[in-house]
Amino acid sequence: MLKNPIVHAAVFQLPDLEVNVEEDxxxxxxPYQCTSFDMVxxxxxxxxxxANRKVKVGHAGTLDPLATGLLxxxxxKMTKRIDQIQQxxxxxxxxxxxxxxxxxxxxxxxxxxxxPYEHITEELARxxxxxxxxxxxxxxxxxSAVRHNGHRAYIFARKGEEAQLETKKITIYDFELTRFAxxxxxxxxxxxxxxxxxxxxRDFGAALDSxxxxxxxxxxxxxxxHVDNAIKPVLL
Numbered sequence: 001m002l003k004n005p006i007v008h009a010a011v012f013q014l015p016d017l018e019v020n021v022e023e024d025x026x027x028x029x030x031p032y033q034c035t036s037f038d039m040v041x042x043x044x045x046x047x048x049x050x051a052n053r054k055v056k057v058g059h060a061g062t063l064d065p066l067a068t069g070l071l072x073x074x075x076x077k078m079t080k081r082i083d084q085i086q087q088x089x090x091x092x093x094x095x096x097x098x099x100x101x102x103x104x105x106x107x108x109x110x111x112x113x114x115x116p117y118e119h120i121t122e123e124l125a126r127x128x129x130x131x132x133x134x135x136x137x138x139x140x141x142x143x144s145a146v147r148h149n150g151h152r153a154y155i156f157a158r159k160g161e162e163a164q165l166e167t168k169k170i171t172i173y174d175f176e177l178t179r180f181a182x183x184x185x186x187x188x189x190x191x192x193x194x195x196x197x198x199x200x201x202r203d204f205g206a207a208l209d210s211x212x213x214x215x216x217x218x219x220x221x222x223x224x225x226h227v228d229n230a231i232k233p234v235l236l
Contacts, residue, residue, distance in 0.1 A: 012233040014042055021051040023077035025085075027230035030071040034233070036062040042233075043073050060085035061193070061222065066106055069219035070227040088223030089173060091190045094216045096201045098183045101211040105141050105198035115211040122180040128207050129175040129187070132200065137167040141198045170195040184215070 012031055019026060028039055036059050044057040056079045060072040069092075074082050099117035103109045142165065171192040179186035189197060198214050205212025220227050 012038075012042070012235050014046060014231070014233055017043070017046050017231070019043070019047055019050070019075060021047050021055055021076060024075040025078050025081070026073045026075065027225055027227070028071045028073060029227055029230040029232045030063050030068055031233055031235055032068050033065055035065050036071055039071055039233075040073060043075070047075055058082055061090070063219060064106070064108075064198075064217070066108060067217040067219065069217075070222055070225060070230055071219075072222060072225060085222060085225075086193050088225075089190055089192065089221075090195070090219060091188065091221035092197050093178070093188050093218050093220055094186070094197065094214060096185045096187065096204060096212045097215045098185065098205060098208065098210050098212045100183075100213060101202070101205065102213045103142070105202045106214040106217070111213075113211060115205070115209075117183050117208075117210045120182065120208050120210060122177075125180060125185060125208065126177055128204065129177055131207065132175050132204065133172050135169060135171050138170045138196065138199050138203070139167050140165050140196050141202075168194055172200070175200075190221075 012034060017026075026043065030036065030039060040057055040059050044055070047055045047057055055076055057073060057075050058079050060074060060082045063069065063071055072085055074085070098120060099115050100111045101113050101115070102111055172189060172195065173192075174188065174190040176188045177185055178188055189195075189200065191197075197217055201212045201214040218227075
């Protein structure tokens with residue numbers, strides 16, 4: 001059985017948050033090691049204290065705790081737009097580390113296998129990235145909230161049990177390599193709803209006859225919403 005990872009949750013505040021408790025769309029730059037659930041809970045508390053009643057609050061697409069960047073939270077009547085926002089194209093930047101894999105395909109768990117990567121040239125990496133554009137079949141990470149036999153996949157993963165997850169249709173519109181410095185490769189990806197960048201790391205490494213995992217991830221855009229216009233929580 002895999003032990004649960006030790007992740008120290010970020011402690012943060014949202015001082016002087018201006019929000020329309022009837023209807024609002026709020027953009028946040030989610031900090032590292034902060035969950036999307038934490039962010040929604042903090043906003044819900046502020047909104048309901050201002051309104052002095054219960055108000056619907058929800059996010060338009062989760063971010064893993066180890067990812068940073070754009071998290072959209074809808075308030076009141078704007079929660080009806082969550083599905084519409086989730087359908088928008090998303091942009092991510094980050095770093096893949098070649099030559100090693102982890103069970104979660106990121107830094108949540110330690111390296112479980114190593115592979116050669118010295119044969120990988122920049123030209124090969126760029127050619128391989130182009131093969132990942134278009135409509136693809138992607139298998140989600142076992143450490144994810146995807147449902148399998150009525151339960152979240154991560155439940156099976158934490159017990160060390162096998163779970164054959166179904167492939168999902170996704171689309172990658174752009175896959176650009178922005179820095180090549182082995183064993184690390186920086187990237188920018190524009191993709192559809194439901195795309196797991198951790199799975200892209202796994203598949204990209206395998207396509208290069210190596211292994212890879214995600215060491216950094218930042219969501220920069222959802223549709224026309226950009227992280228540059230987002231509220232930055234104050235870390236304590």
